[in-house]
Amino acid sequence: MAEGDSVANRGIRVRLDDTATESDIGALRKWLEREKPLDELVRAGELRIHEQRRTDETGSPMGAGMDIVMVLTGAAASTVFQEVLDRVKRAVTAWRDNRREVENGESPGARVEPVNTDDR
Numbered sequence: 209m210a211e212g213d214s215v216a217n218r219g220i221r222v223r224l225d226d227t228a229t230e231s232d233i234g235a236l237r238k239w240l241e242r243e244k245p246l247d248e249l250v251r252a253g254e255l256r257i258h259e260q261r262r263t264d265e266t267g268s269p270m271g272a273g274m275d276i277v278m279v280l281t282g283a284a285a286s287t288v289f290q291e292v293l294d295r296v297k298r299a300v301t302a303w304r305d306n307r308r309e310v311e312n313g314e315s316p317g318a319r320v321e322p323v324n325t326d327d328r
Contacts, residue, residue, distance in 0.1 A: 218285040219325035222276040230318035
């Protein structure tokens with residue numbers, strides 16, 4: 209077994225509610241990608257951020273039906289997971305506050321939660 213094979217990937221899912229648009233999903237993803245600690249992990253190859261179609265819900269016709277999934281790999285998966293989860297929660301809150309100030313209407317609701325992942 210190669211080094212790191214026994215370390216499972218850990219994931220974080222960010223799900224906006226059905227009031228979110230595709231534009232909201234893209235804007236939030238870009239916001240997360242610009243967060244310095246997250247950007248550093250991406251550059252080091254220890255974090256992947258991507259959009260994924262919802263698999264457990266069909267979503268409403270008005271909703272975007274997409275999640276943002278962040279996968280921590282290798283050693284980072286176990287050593288910094290809680291720190292990254294907390295950072296993502298704060299970043300999503302900051303994005304929602306910013307969106308409320310620059311766009312009309314209420315920001316979409318958001319859930320940030322750990323998820324089991326395979327190597328996506």
